Amino acid sequence: MxxxxxxxxxxxxxxxxxxxxxxxxxxxxxxxxxxxxxxxxxxxxxxxxxxxxxxxxxxxxxxxxxxxxxxxxxxxxxxxxxxxxxxxxxxxxxxxxxxxxxxxxxxxxxxxxxxxxxxxxxDYVYLSEDLIYLEGKKFHAKRNHINKFLSTYDYTYHPLTAELVDECIAAEEEWCQKRNCDESEGLEQEKAAIIDALNHFERLKFKGGIIKVNNKVVAFTFGEQFAKDMAVIHVEKADPDIQGSYAMINQKFCEKEWSNVKYINREEDMGIEGLRKAKLSYRPVRMIEKSIAVLKE
The missing domain is CATH 3.40.630.30 (Gcn5-related N-acetyltransferase (GNAT))
Structure with missing residues (x-):
């Protein structure tokens, strides 16, 4: 057995x-x-x-x-x-x-x-250079989001370290308050999963990045290289009240940490319409199809 x-x-x-x-x-x-x-x-x-x-x-x-x-x-x-x-x-x-x-x-x-x-x-797979440089008409809206952020906020980018974990957890908890996570079992589970990963940051050995505005974490993300020429981004969170913060953390993290790999996997959309729209907007170069196998009767 x-x-x-x-x-x-x-x-x-x-x-x-x-x-x-x-x-x-x-x-x-x-x-x-x-x-x-x-x-x-x-x-x-x-x-x-x-x-x-x-x-x-x-x-x-x-x-x-x-x-x-x-x-x-x-x-x-x-x-x-x-x-x-x-x-x-x-x-x-x-x-x-x-x-x-x-x-x-x-x-x-x-x-x-x-x-x-x-x-x-x-799974959604992107060219790292697309996410870093955002060139061409297809990324015009993304560049606008970033330019809006840059013209509005003084920010700093930092690689994630153990000393910054508690600030990321605080940012996640604030995000959850704004998104009413306590009313959604899925968001509560996601919150627990993110905090668990952050609390084991050093032993899990992933890379992360954060953006601070007025010395406060307004966005954070983390991922890791898991194949010869591909990294995966597990989590990306940003303050919904800070316009352009999602686009900014995505671009900066890829630029600082993943310029050495060709592809970036940003995982699945779980059938969530808003998430699917957001992931498609970054123009994946391919989708990794996944299927379910059920034993025949």
Missing amino acids: IQLSDITIDNKELFDKYFSMKQYEISDFTFTNLFMWRNSYNIKYAIINDFLCIFAQYKNNNPFTLMPVGTGDITPVIEELITYFDSQGNKLIIKSLTNDMISEIESRLPGKFIFKPERSLY
Whole structure:
């Protein structure tokens, strides 16, 4: 029987070892994401035949796994997952599958699963130079936002350090007050996840940036490099009352931290209309399609 284990900060080295074997370009396969959302999504893990298997369940929805990560034949691993899920009264569901993952599963277990695209989980990928330089007509509105910010505020940009964590947490709490997070379970979970990640900043080893106006944090962000030529931005928050602050923190963070990589992954939109509009407005060069696999009857 598979024994599931809770994710703790001490697991980072283990997870990073497995993720380095494949270097998938989707945001799901970063330890930071799994750690900060482990409570909201009841994320656990097991090692099966030297494959890292990640299990999750959001509220009372059906439990699922991500693609097992490892090298060698994945067939016995998936077969063991099928048996385990069946013993729990569930059909095996595998989420966040890229097209390459689907091809691997189909080659090993042909006709065993039904695959369905999940548009709300597609990752948005951008050229770092687009986000840094914002050149051309397509970024005219973004440049206007930044110019408005620059003409209105005296600001300073700082790399995130341990000494600045408490100020970022205060900025997140103020953002939540303005957005009435206490009325939204999703925003409350996001707040908890962000604070958890910030409190473990040094051990998670991600990079971050902040913008201060009048010596107060009005925007912060953090992310990490997780593939050969790609960084991922996990979180970006800015004071909604400071016009242009979102555009400014995005541009500055990419300029200061990610000019050395070609691509920046800004994760999914979760089907939220406003978030989808905002992410499309930065003109992604491609979307990483993700699908769900459901075991056939």
